[in-house]
Structure formats: C-alpha cells, structure tokens
Amino acid sequence: MKKIAPLLSIVFTVYLGFGQQMVLPKGKVIDSLKIHDSIPGTYSLYLPKNFETSKKWPLLFVFDFDGEPECLTASFVPAVEEEGYVLATLALSDTVSLTNNMIKTGKALERVAKTLPINTSRIYTSGKNSGARYASLTPIFLKGVQGIISINASIVNTELLNAKKPFHYVGVVQEDSYVYSEMLGTQKVLNRYKFPNQVLIVDKEENDLAKPYLKKAMQIFTLSAMGKGWTIKDSVYIENLYQKDVLKVSQLKAKGQLILAEQYLKELFSIYGIHKNLDSLRGVQRELRKDRTFKAMKRAENSTFFKESLLKEDFAYYMDEDVRTHNFNNLGWWNYQMNEIDKFINGPNIHEKKMGNRLKGYVNALAEDTIDLVSSEELVDEDALAFLYMLKTLTAPQDFDYYLNIISLSAKNEDFGTSLFYLEEALKKGFKDTEKLYGLENTALLRINPKFNSLMAKYLKESRYEINEE
Incomplete structure (x- = not known):
C-alpha cells in the first residue's frame, strides 16, 4: 500500500460504461479527450491537484477560436488550481456554423458532467476575443450554463437576452482596449435586465490576465454560489x-x-451585498464621488468617450463606403487619421492616450472583420480586398502579412508596380523573411523582375536571379 497511495493521490480513474475506464492525472493538462462517437473533435481537461470524488466541483469551460488551445489552457490553470475549479478547453472554428459549434459544445459539456463529479449548478464558460463572444451565447442556447467570464469582448447580441433566463456576466478588459467602452455599455444593458454582472478593468501594467483577474472572476462566481446556497458558505x-x-x-x-x-x-x-452590511463602503463611495479631482476626471473621461464615439462612426462609415466604391484615393485620408490617432497616443492627455489606443484597435478590428466578410463571399471582390490590404499596411504597419497579401494579389493581376511598391515598403520597415517572400503565391513572374532583384540585393543583400536590364 505504501507504493500505491502516492499514485492514487495524483490520478483519478473514471468508468465510462461497458467495462471501459480512463485514468486522469491530477495537476496536469489531459489533451485529446474524445467528445462523442458521433461528434468529431476533442477537448482537454485539467483537474486541480486536490481533486477528489467526495465533493462536487465547479466547471469552467473555455473556448478557443485562435488555434492555440494549449496557450489558453495554460493561462487559466493557475487560477483554477487556486480557486478549485475543473477546467475544460474546447477548440472551435469560426468556419463552422453556430449550430454545429453549439452541438459540439453541448456534447462536450454533457461528457464532462457525466464523467466527473461536477456541481451542475456551477457550470461556467469563458474565452478571449472570439472565444468570449461565443461564450456569451452559451447560456442562451445551452441549459445549465450559469455564467461567463468574457475576456476582451462584449455580449454578441443583447437582443437575445431573456430576463426570465438570467446568467452571471463577468467581463475582463483593459482601459485602452477598443472594446472597453462597448463592455461598459453592455453592463448598462445587463443592469436593465437585472442580470448579475461585473466588469473588471485591468491595470495597463498588468498584462497577464491570469494574475489576478481570472482568479478574481472565479472568486466572484464562488461568492455568488455561496449566496445562492449552491455551495457551502465559508465566512472566513x-x-x-x-x-x-x-x-x-x-x-x-x-x-x-x-x-x-x-x-x-x-x-x-x-459582489458582497448578499453577504455583508456595506454601509461603511457606501460612505467611502459618497466621499469619492464628492471629490473635486474625481469629478474633473469623470468629466474629462465622458468628453473623451463622446469624441471617440463620433470618430468610430466616421471610421465605420468611410470604411464601408471606400470598400464598396474601391476608393483607393481615400488611403491618404486614412493615413492622416492614423497619424492623428498617434498624436493622441503620444500626447500628454491621459484620457486621449487611452482613446487613441482604443481607436487604433477599433480600426484594425473593423478592417479585419471586413476582410473576413469580403473573403467569405462566393465571388470575391479582389479590388475591395486590395483596398483593405493596403489600408492594413497603414493601420498596422508592422504586420507584414498584409504587405505580402497585396504583393501576391497585385502580382496575380500583373500589377507589378504595386507589388514592388509594397515590397519596398515592407523591406524598409524591417521585413527579412526571404523564404516566405520567395514562396509567395502568384509571384513567379515578379521574382524574375530586375527591380524585384534589385530591391532584394539593396535591403537583404540577396538576389537569387541575376537579370540584366536592357
């Protein structure tokens, strides 16, 4: 028994029926667990080191749409370990319909709940960016999901909310994220519906959301569960x-x-109203709201929010208009706008700094969403796509994929002048991946162009083709 006991403390055996069993180690991420015989795909699981079968455990199900479920799982592990949650991660694809993704999610949730001693009153979902937007739909379409942790994303469609089916929303966001004001707006909607909700604002210097904000979000769920009698109340x-x-x-x-x-x-x-008398805290709140410095800060922030909303409206209108009309002449206007945003970011006004970062994020997200929309059409509008690729070289000048995209697309249409222009722009900004450049689709004729080789020799000291111009 002395040799067996340590092993039992780090593994857990589950029986799946028909004589099948599976050994799950504690304190370790378990990958490639099958969802269902009829459902393709797998999920990963993490059991805390103190996991035992004598109690019911809360479950946090995290969704990944970025193809990096391992990284996402790793960011949640410290928090679930400390707060005593079972963690499951499911990789999904945005090329699959919402219905099929929900079916897969439902089956995965069902599988975990049947396999492990899960407290079915304490099932929560989460994700980051696209994963968070998807997570916000799970309480609406799936039974049993009591709350969501939404990292850097608001609720996809507040019109789907049902006051008779409330869920707990905890948002996690930085002040300079482009979704910051949107998430504060979502909170107002949730308050009208009387949904329990909190928005945790991350200090700019604290970039690791697992420390302490994911942990805080889980603590909020635990406190709520104690108040509702879903778990034992712990006064300490x-x-x-x-x-x-x-x-x-x-x-x-x-x-x-x-x-x-x-x-x-x-x-x-x-968070604490159900547990404590908060009269002393209300006194602190009253004093803070009377503070002249606070009032001045709040006025400045509100003024900045108003300016930001007007600029967002302009950007949304002109992007739609320029893409629809292939208005390449307006790229100069966009370049001017990005310079103005940089002035906000580099200026002395702290509220405008944050606004500038939010606006830059907004324009980039808007352009990327529009690229996805144009690319998904049965007949792709290549002129619209070319405009958007050019725009992205202005809004995200160090993201070289968009330079390569416009080089490839222009070369495909034998517009070598445009290809060479964006090649030199990328090289000026420090692009050095020659293998990626020489393997670029549609550029066979471009690569034997003397000007192409001249640029390669000038910036990278490399030219694979020696072509004499005559």
Missing part, C-alpha cells in the same frame, strides 16, 4: 476576500486612479 473566505478588495480600492485611490477606484468600488456592492 468571504471576509478575507472582502478585506483584500477594500484594500485594493484604497491602493487605487492612493495611486490617483480615482475612476478605476470608483468602478471597482461599485462592483463590490453587487
């Missing part, structure tokens, strides 16, 4: 978290981050 746990949160408010105030302090303070009422 509640008090410890409360004191840490009150301290965080004080720290934000001490650093002069009064807007963040007020936002965080506001969330504490919805």
